Amino acid sequence: MALDKEWVITFNTSIEDTQSNKEAIYVTDETNTKIGTDVSIEEETITVTPAQNYESSHSYTLHIQESIMATSGKTIEQSISMPFTTKEVNPFSAGEWTRDVQHNGASLKITNVKDASFDFKIAAAAGGNAGLIEDTAMIKNGKATFDDGDGCTVTFSPKDNAISVETTSSCYVYGGSGVYFSGEYTKGDTSKETEPFVDMELFTSEENKTFKALVGEQYDLFKETFQLIYDEEVIDDFGGKAYSGMVRGLGGSMEGIVMNGDNGEIYAAILGTSSDGKSGILYYTTDKDYTNNIPKTIQSWRESMYIDTQLHYMNGDKEQAAYFDEEFVKQAKNGSLKDMKLGIGATKQEVIEAEGTDYEEEYYTGAKHMFYPEGYSYAYVDSNKDQAIQAVMYNIKDKGLTATDIENLLGKPDSEGENMMTGTEYVLIYEFDTGYELHVTTSTVERSSELNDLLLKPQS
Structure with missing residues (x-):
């Protein structure tokens, strides 16, 4: 039976249109509970309709009580009960x-x-x-x-x-x-736009606008990354609040950290790839004093991930970001330094043909170096017949970097300390799985002094 079944009951005499007669006709459900109905009386006809559709595949009973009175004053001979069952209706649609x-x-x-x-x-x-x-x-x-x-x-x-x-x-x-x-x-699609950094009370709405403008295209990545959120201890002197976030099941590939300092500055880092191809840890800040170095709190977070990935200063010095990139690491692993035309294994003659004759030669740390005016040199052993290049060196003093800066750019070195070859420098050594090692030296024995040279050579 249809869910909106309308009962039409016809008598052989006119029925009084009274409330008592309407109440004498009703419908009950399987628990004998009355359900809402609309009853209308018109002469010999009584119509009963459900106030709301009946439930699908349910049993009901229509009751007609013997107290129903005709206009003549007579009542019906006996009460009537009529059970009925509604049909099964599929309430689901594609x-x-x-x-x-x-x-x-x-x-x-x-x-x-x-x-x-x-x-x-x-x-x-x-x-x-x-x-x-x-x-x-x-x-x-x-x-x-x-x-x-x-x-x-x-x-x-x-x-x-x-x-x-x-x-x-x-x-x-x-x-x-x-x-x-x-x-x-x-x-349909009911997804809502959320602002998690406002919800976690790290930023006000206005501060979040500043953060969104700061990180630009990476804002959605920050939002997506902060699924599991952790309160981080701020160990920097400027204080503030910090939260790290990660995606469940994607630790080491979707992680980030956001800080709001008591000094009113924002610091943030995320694992990702920028539109210009920088891949690794992307670091952003509104603090001009930290555009080329990261806060201690973010460095601690970085070390806790136990992954060796390059850090990019997205608001820092353009020359630094342009030189120390994935191409730099790729070339170093293959025995050459970026901007130099040849690398380890080439011969002196091949260097002259590629770089020209505008160089000066002198001995330095046990080898003869061909110093070119661009600031780099090729080292070879004069006694070797083919005068093959044994090492390459590049002076980076004009870039104004420190040991901490290069560590942030390239990750933690495999070893570091006073340069035992010269006794006048501090050195950070990066060992590559291709058999080469990169020595990054400072201008003095103090770790905090400016970087001086890059030296790439075969591992000892």
Whole structure:
């Protein structure tokens, strides 16, 4: 029987249109509870309609009491009860629904809808982890159920413009760590724009605008990265608040940190790739005193990740950022320094052909060097027959960098200390898996002094 079934009862005599007569005709449900109906009386005809549609696949009873009185003053001979059952109606329709939970979003797609079943696919995520349940649900009593036979049961309950999904605990096997499928799914795409750094009270709305302008294209990456959020201790003298964030399952590839100093300055770093190809830790700040060096708090966070990745000063000196990049590391690993035309293994004659004859030769640290006016030199052993290049050196004193700066740019060195070859310098040594090592020396034995030279040579 239809869910909006209208009963029309015709008598052989006119019925009084009174409230008592209307109350003598009613409908009860399976628990014998009266449900709302609209009753109208017009001469010999009484019409009964549900105030709201009946439930699908439910049993009801229409009651006509013997107290109903005709206009003649007579009543009917006996009460009448008429049981009826509504038909099974599929309340589900094909379409897509969305569960909008930040970093734990999910989608529900329903297809192939039939009278008693439909096909479904629930795709859910928790950070970098994902999950999927895809099968057929059976419809009964206005709900739909999927049971995999191994303890996972998914129940679908329709609501206004939404579907509520409930799952048993055994459904966890269909997803990675932190993935769940239950929740309320709303028709269409219901994702909302959020401002997590305002929500966590790190920034005011105005400060967040400054932060957004500071990091530019990376703002969305910062938002996406802060799924799991941790309160970081600020160990810098300027104080303030700091939070680090990461995506579940993507530690070491989606991590970041944001600081708001008591000095009113913003400091932030994120693992990512910029539009101009810089890949690694992208560092941003509004503090002019920290454009070419990072706060202690961010350095501590960086070391805690246990990954060796390059740091880029996105608001720092353009020349530094341009020289110390991935291309620099790539060339150093292959035995040459960026901006030099040749590297270790070339011959003196090949250097002359490539670089020209405008050089000066002199002995330095046990080898003869060909010093070119651009600030770099090629070292070879004069006694070797082919005069092959044994090392290359580049003077970087004019870049104004310190040992701390180069450590931030290239990561922690494999070793460091006073240069035992000269006794007048401090040296940081980076060893590459290609058999070469890079010596970065300072102008004095003090670590804090400006950097002087880069020396690349085979490992001892």
